[in-house]
Amino acid sequence: MPNFTLPRPARLTRTHKVSAALVATAGCAAALAFTAAPSDAETTAAHAPAAVKPVSANGLPMTAKDRADDGKQARAVASSVAAGLKGSTVEKQNHAADQAANRSVERKALVAPKAAPKAPKAPKATPKRYANNLDGWIRESLDIMKAKGIPGSYEGLHRNIMRESSGNPNAVNNWDINAINGVPSKGLLQVIQPTFDAYHVAGTPNKLTDPIANITAAANYAADRYGSIDNVDSAY
Incomplete structure (x- = not known):
């Protein structure tokens, strides 16, 4: 089986x-x-x-x-x-x-960054003020003379002004040779018109009897002829 x-x-x-x-x-x-x-x-x-x-x-x-x-x-x-x-x-x-x-x-990327605050503007320089008298006229003239390179001192200007006009900006000499010739001396430093025209300082009024224009023109002429207004002690 x-x-x-x-x-x-x-x-x-x-x-x-x-x-x-x-x-x-x-x-x-x-x-x-x-x-x-x-x-x-x-x-x-x-x-x-x-x-x-x-x-x-x-x-x-x-x-x-x-x-x-x-x-x-x-x-x-x-x-x-x-x-x-x-x-x-x-x-x-x-x-x-x-x-x-x-x-x-x-969202942060979409938000524009705030602009930095602007720096404050510098204050404008305040113009220097001068008294409207002999002292103020001399001081203003000295600042202009310094800017233009014209020599001179307060003492030299004041001394010559007192001798020539006693500080009167409208003083006129009607008796000297200049007056005889028809061009009288005028102003604080007794300047004749031809001299004023030749030595007028730019930036000042073009007027012979203006105190500032008269002083700066006379100081410019004295610097050219005598070296400085400080060197003038008599008629010039």
Whole structure:
């Protein structure tokens, strides 16, 4: 008689068991749903289907160990799904935070920086004021002479003015040779018109008897002829 060897039953892994259990459970649930709805009012508890016992992957009733393994597998799946959902939520929150930060940067870039405050303007120089008297006329004439490079001092101007006109800007000499020749000396330093015209200082009034114009023209003439008004002690 030939020696036949029976094939060894295939070994079912835990994954096979879980898959078969899920299929079996789904089939039972469908059967329950179909039979649970009563066909008419006479349906009684006697016609209710018997309780379905869970089976393992090989079709045999599930042992306590199988149920424990299935429970662990189900919890692992549920934990994995929950972790995926949580990770997705965190990722969305991080993405939203990044977008908010980007918008904040964009808004700052759109806001034009404030212009630096302008430096205050330097106050305009206040024009120097001079008294309208002999002292003021001499001082103003000295400032003009200094700017034009004409030598002379306060003492030299004052001394010659007092000798020539006693400080009267409208004084006129009608008796000397100049007067005889028709060109009388006039003003603080008794200047004749031709001399005034030749030595008039630009920037002063073009008038022989004007105090400032008369002093500066006379000082300009004395500087050209005597080196300075300070060197004049008599008629010049």
